[in-house]
Amino acid sequence: MEYHSGGSGSPGDHHHHHHDGSSESQRRKKRYHRHTANQIQRLESMFKDCPHPDEKQRLQLSRELALAPRQIKFWFQNRRTQMKAQHERADNCTLRAENDKIRCENIAIREALKNVICPSCGGPPINDDCYFDEQKLRIENAQLKEELDRVSSIAAKYIGRPISQLPPVSPIHMSSLDLSMGNFGGQGMVGGPSLDLDLLPGSSSNMPMVPYQPACLSDLERSHMSDLATSAMDELVRLLQADDPLWMKSNTDGKVVLNLDAYDMMFDKTGNRLKNPNIRIEASRDSGVVIMNSLTLVEMFMDPNKWMELFPTIVTMAKTIENIAPGMMGGHSGSLQLMYEELQVLSPFVPIREFYFLRHCQQIEQGLWAIVDVSYDFPNDNQFGSQFRCHHLPSGCFIRDMPNGYSKVTWIEHVEIEDKTPVHRLYKNVIYSGVAFGAERWLTTLQRMCERLACLMVSANSTRDLGGVIPSPEGKRSMMKLAQRMVTNFCASISASASHRWTTLSASNEIGVRVTVRKSTDPGQPNGIVLSAATTIWLPLPPQHVFNFFKDERKRSQWDVLSHGNAVVQEVAHIANGSHPGNCISVLRAYNTSQNNMLILQESCVDSSGSLVVYCPVDLPAINIAMSGEDPSYIPLLPSGFTITSDGNQSDNTNNNNNNNNNNNIQGGSGSNNGDGASTSSNTNMGNNSGGSLITVAFQIMVSSLPSAKLNMESVTTVNNLISETVQHIKAALNCPSS
Structure with a gap:
């Protein structure tokens, strides 16, 4: 042969x-x-x-x-x-x-x-x-x-x-029926196109989908990732240790911003951004003290589920795609993960940002840790079709132990953003100034959430009894867990990202309301079809003023269109969640209501980056179960609520224009994007020195508990009406013009 x-x-x-x-x-x-x-x-x-x-x-x-x-x-x-x-x-x-x-x-x-x-x-x-x-x-x-x-x-x-996978088992087949929400004073749209809900993806918060799962990584790719993470860590450490001229105080709002020319020279990046004039740079730094020791923080940062729990208002989704390298001796030092995350500003007007990135953790010395994030670009990442190209340049934080279980955290955010769709006029200031996703927002959220966790650990002394039952320490923990799930669910309903399996029905119609729908099969949520509607409005009032209005239970009937005029709401239990009195969980009961066994669970939180008030009807037996310390994870929640942030207009107009030019220099000359920048139409309404607020109003309603129902336009109209009526009530109560 x-x-x-x-x-x-x-x-x-x-x-x-x-x-x-x-x-x-x-x-x-x-x-x-x-x-x-x-x-x-x-x-x-x-x-x-x-x-x-x-x-x-x-x-x-x-x-x-x-x-x-x-x-x-x-x-x-x-x-x-x-x-x-x-x-x-x-x-x-x-x-x-x-x-x-x-x-x-x-x-x-x-x-x-x-x-x-x-x-x-x-x-x-x-x-x-x-x-x-x-x-x-x-x-x-x-x-x-x-x-x-x-x-x-x-x-x-x-x-x-x-x-x-095998087709899902649908145990009980009911005949497909058309679903209508009743005729609202003859206003309902009869007929109208209906959507077959069997075509909706089933939701499951336990298994969010990552839009792109790379095939098995080769050794070559792994070693490339390892090199990328090492050089990113070197850059982060130098950025964290450097001061002037690399980091400068902005002469408008006093925030610390990156001097791009100095950065380019220091890291030899000249000419990088000239390739694409549409790319903006957002770079910010902030530091502060946090009630948590460094090791616990590191563990929470390296676990995607805990990362989401720490930042429910920013991170709507996080997942480790691949562990590239384990930490040394079973710890986290040296560990490297390839991750995916979605970040949001709490408004339907701002698209989510998606990142595929490497997270690398290193213990620098006893009691000092550094964690760096850097984007990893897959060869075919164009397939995501995202509204942005988001790219993490080396960003992250130093976590340094301090006495008595505190840590000092220094945080750097540094991203390249290419907006493929124009930024909504209400959000131009907040986005272009880099505040929306900047270091200060991350750090203040971290401080607030660590304070919340610290309150969780303390015994029940921060709980006030207001004629109800004082929960035991276990009961308090259970109530806090329930409220945290409510807030997380609320935030996820606003961003309506694909990974949470929402289907958009109407994107910002004439009243600017975005309606999304999903089939809910999650434990801890009512079973059936959920409609979520959200919009953002501008009010010429400072955020704290608006927050106090929503927080005051005596004023609830002025905005709560579902309270049916029940003027008085009584707080029957109160759990403090932090040093600021606005951070708390309340159980509210409406007087003179026929539904005596229905209570309202509400959590409010506030920090310098913004505030929210989230509430949800819960029946008495369920509240009693949570108060007694039993596991609350199967109590069904469908929350609604408000988020309140500054509109970014804290200075007078001359300063604002100055800020604009300054940003041009700081953000690498992306003049095309912020040419009409900060002076939006809302700016003129406010006059000098007035800071207004951006309020997002969001509702979730159960359309049907029958999985095979069809959704017609009438239910969409209902939820639209609910939002526009609420907005009118708010404006009237706060003496704001209704147009």
């Missing part, structure tokens, strides 16, 4: 005259040699297109790779066997998980059916627990789904493609 192979000396050639004379044994040895990385890469890419090459293709490969045709034949045989084993393994896992899931759903349905009718009187069931049992089972279902997701993604790594 003759081998046809490439150039001389290739493993397949017959060499009867090797200088050591042992040609036979050598050739036999060579047949078992390890293929080179290049050969494997070529074979793998061929295998992807064609797992069963014919003789002609094998000969062609044999010539190209200098391997014997037999070696190529054996390699393909082995690869096919290996692939088959992986498929079987993965399929087994999937089937096992699906099996568990179906068994669980089966139990849930049996429980639900058992509780539908009370056998003795034919009425609804008497015991309150059945609802919570069902909620508990839904939590277990969600955990199983998450497990299935994890198994699928592990399998996908080996196979190079995700396993197609």
Whole structure:
């Protein structure tokens, strides 16, 4: 048999005259040699297109790779066997998980059916627990789904493609019915196009989707990531330690900003930004003291779920895509992760920002940590179709231990932004000044949330009894957990990102309301179809004034269109969440209401970057469960509320224009974007020295608890009316012009 192979000396050639004379044994040895990385890469890419090459293709490969045709034949045989084993393994896992899931759903349905009718009187069931049992089972279902997701993604790594999951089990099929919210004084739109809700993606906060999951990373990519993270860490440490001339105080608002010319010279970046004149730079630095020790902070920063919990108003989604390097000796120092996150400003008018980035953590010395984030660009990242190109230049923080469990945190945000759509006029000041996503907002949020966590640890002495029950320390913890989930859910409903599986029905219509819809199957949320509507308005009043108005329960009837004129609201329980009296959780009860067992759970939070008031109706048995310290994660919540921030106009107009030019210099000459910058139409309304507020109003309503309902335009009209009526009430109560 003759081998046809490439150039001389290739493993397949017959060499009867090797200088050591042992040609036979050598050739036999060579047949078992390890293929080179290049050969494997070529074979793998061929295998992807064609797992069963014919003789002609094998000969062609044999010539190209200098391997014997037999070696190529054996390699393909082995690869096919290996692939088959992986498929079987993965399929087994999937089937096992699906099996568990179906068994669980089966139990849930049996429980639900058992509780539908009370056998003795034919009425609804008497015991309150059945609802919570069902909620508990839904939590277990969600955990199983998450497990299935994890198994699928592990399998996908080996196979190079995700396993197609079995179609979801829909246990009870109800006839598809048209859903209407009743005729509002004959104003409802009858007919109207309806949306088939079966086409909506099911939601699950446990498994948000990352828009782009890269294939298995090669060793080359990993080492490239490692180099990128190391040089980013060097840059961050130098940025954190440098002062003038690199960092300058802005002569308008006194905030610290980056001098780009000095930065370019220091890090040899000249000419980088000239390639694309539409790119803006946002760079800011801030530092402050936080009630948490450095090690706990580092642990929370390196865990995407805890990262989201620390910043519920900024981070709507975070996920570790891949752990590139573990920390040394089981700690975090030296660890490197590839992550994905979505950041938001709480308004439907500002699109979310998406980042794929590396997070690298390093202990610099005893009691001092540095964490750096730097964007990682995938070759085909154009497919995200995001409204921005967002790029993290080395950003991050120093966390230094201080006495008695505090830390000093110095924070740097440094991003390149290319806006593909114009910034909304209300937000030009806030966005172009870099305040919206800047270091100060991150740091003040961190300080407030760490204070909240510290309050969680203290015994119940920060709880006031107002004629209700004083919760035990466990009850207080449970109530705080419930309120935190309410706030997180509220913030996610405003950003309506794809990863939270919202479908936009109407993007900013004539009253500027964006309506989104999703199918809710999460444990801890009512089951069915949820409509969320949000808008942002400008008011010529300082933010603190507006916050006090929403916070005052005596004024609630002036804006709460659903209170049906119940003038008085009484606070029955109060839990302090921080040193500022505005940071608290309240349980409110409306007087003279027919629904005596319905209470309002409300959390308000305030710091220098803004404030929010979020509330949600919760029934008495559920509040009692939380107050007694039981796990509140299956109490269903559908929150609504307000967010309040400054409009960025704290100075007079001359300063504002000055600020504009200054920003031009500081943001790398992106004049095209902020040419009409700070002096928006709202600016003229305010006159000199007046700072106004941006108020986002957001509602969520349950349209139907039947999963197979159809949504017609009437329910969209309802939620639009709800928002516009609320906005009119607010303006009237605060004596603001209603136009």
